[in-house]
Amino acid sequence: MLMASPAGNDLLFDENYCEQGRNFSNKIWNALRLVKGWEIADIEQPQHSKIAINWFKEKLNETLIELEDDFSKYRLSESLMRAYKLVWDDFCSWYLEIIKPQYQKPIDKETLNQTIIIFEDLMKVLHPFMPFLTEEIYHILKERQEDDYIMLAQMPKTNESKSTIISDFAFAQEKISGIRQVRNEKNIAQKIDLELYIKETESENKEFDGIITKLCNLSTIEYIKDKKEGALSLMVGTTEMYIPLGDTINKEEEIKKLEADLKYLEGFKISVNKKLSNEKFVGGAPQQVIDNEKKKLSDAEQKIVSITEQLKSLV
């Protein structure tokens, strides 16, 4: 509820807010059950977990600094939204997914310990907003001394960090999202391994490859000098990536789909072109609208080029 109500603005009460709160509580509860459900084994800490822990600690630090700023300006709904995203997106959707051992496999001790420390810090951040749930979890995470309560605990300390891991990881996240999108669009089941080829650039950061491999279920990541023929290509920033689809998809269906897309885009291009050659429109519309139309046109043109190339590689 608080989230929808910045200082001084009226709030429209909606039962969905209560539901949103309930869903959030359940999300955290399920995360707790996941973490506390892992068996511990004396195994080596995987590299991707190590990196994930580093990344999350930086992310937490960054968020804590932003929260201090929010509170100093009495932006309470923004601060809650920030904490909510940190827990739901960064912790549950990214961090836990990375460190999660494979089904019915144990976790290494170090990762689990660090995860519990992180979980505890997150509960402290959330405590002012969700006092009961956080106190309960604080006591489930660890055995506590007689008078140890989260409500009396100190907020995690912040530090001045110069690390670039957050922006570097953000780029890896974009790569992952891109690959996941390909899986979605092409209807490739999660359990099927994919190969990823990346056209190597000088600034390529390979630190997160282990994470990308895990989260995208890749069999390999290879760096190449030239374009990979016969593979689907995608761009993330200036990085070109290739995924050979081989027999993972139905060629005929794919061709049909691409041809339909192509037809639609060409029709779209014609209609935008018409608009832009209409003097009345160009003369009367605000510059922003015209720029917007121009952008639509160039986007469509780019897509047409890419689809044409994909079709060529399939036939």
Place this chain on the structure above:
Amino acid sequence: MSEIATKYEPKLIEDKWYKEWMDKNLFHSEPDEREPYCIVIPPPNVTGILHMGHMLNNTIQDVLVRRARMEGKNACWVPGTDHASIATEAKVVAKLREEGIEKKDLTREEFLEHAWEWKEKHGGIILEQLKKLGASCDWERTRFTMEEALYESVIDVFCDLYNKGLIYRGIRMVNWDPQALTALSDEEVIFKEQNSKLYYLKYKIEGEDEFVIVATTRPETILGDTAVCVHPEDKRYSHLKGKNVIIPIINRVVPIIFDEYVDKEFGTGALKITPAHDINDYTLGLKHKLDSIDIFNDNGTLNEHGLQYSGMDRFACRKKICKDIEEADLMHKIEDYINKIGCSERTDAIIEPKLSVQWFLKMEDLAKPALELVENDTIKFHPAKFKNTYRHWMENVKDWCISRQLWWGQRIPAYYLPNREIVVGKTKEEALKLAQDKFPNQNYTINDLKQDEDVLDTWFSSWLWPISVFDGIRYPDNKDIKYYYPTNDLVTAPEILFFWVARMIIAGEEYRNEIPFKNVYLTGIVRDKLGRKMSK
């Protein structure tokens, strides 16, 4: 670990932790060497129940307090309730009526007994509801605006301001609520648009066959007319200088006066002047030295000045008098008309402007420093846009009518003497001593003193809240007030920015020479999907 429940069960867990926090006294704060962080709760009505507005407001306070606690500060959130004079008294009166008891048949003491009983029975529900929300208030410090220390603080402040010459008695046009039988402040009046009629009445010019036509929405008030007024530059009426007109039906003769106040464009350009029942007419009446004839009883019925209409309700009288005017052929015409009518915030009764003797607090000099403190951001408003509203009010501040014709509240410590003089003292004994010193030859005894029947406006106690919860009026140097005051944040609704926030700032300046809080967080109003307010 198998012992973690598959689903989060809020009910069990909430009760468990709240009890444990309370048992371990974790919400309690005492002054120590740490930095203090303090919030005083906007005291809810003692017999009220929690609504969505409270939920939002108190959640915000809890977030701020819990965060401050986790930042290592000595956090103290002081809870409490407000006696809410008019609202509570109205509830008690209604409850007694259900039992067949009328307030007027009870003595003050008997009524107050019923009121306290009601407070004991229904009071504190709202605080229990706050506990369910998880509010980390220092419950040991729970205060009530009518408890002894706070009552006494209010009386002390009244006496002090009276002695400083800031409180005076005056005849004023007040907003009278004929149902609650009390005066209301301007802020307690809500204006509602209503379909009314505009009646054009014919006033015969004395000694001539000509008429002046006057438009009014309240024809029954002709009974209190003492003049008809036109604009001095209105050519239609310039020939009427020095003439009189005859009021329809009752045939009383009143003068025609000339004043620029009249809007030539409205109605016919001629206005009836009823100084006892309209604030503008009252001002004109003072200027032109007109009589004022009060035609109403306190409950909105006509008094003896209503002549043949006396005893009738004001609205019944309107109907009857219109009929009589029509029959006398003195109704020129009737038009439909939409106007805004003031209604009581609490009882919804239509307000009757009424002349009465009330107690007032002079505001002009008190308001100035309080405006400055917000203008220069010594006290910050969040969001800052409310500074404009605040400034507007503080620059146009009117004297504060602090008396209420009620019994549930702090009774005004003014005593009337047989020689019609007034003494103000904290107790009857103190007042007697003052009376004896002032009039040594009169040999006054305690039975000669008659205390004012009225109580003080509820805001006259809540404006001291951040000080009085720490007993800082009676004991200005006690360790609590010195440690926790000024408080840090105040979380409240913009609609009581003037009622409460501004006045706390004034009281802080006057009694501590210090601001009451550093930041004011103004919440929104919680509305449902149809945009209706969810409080009340």
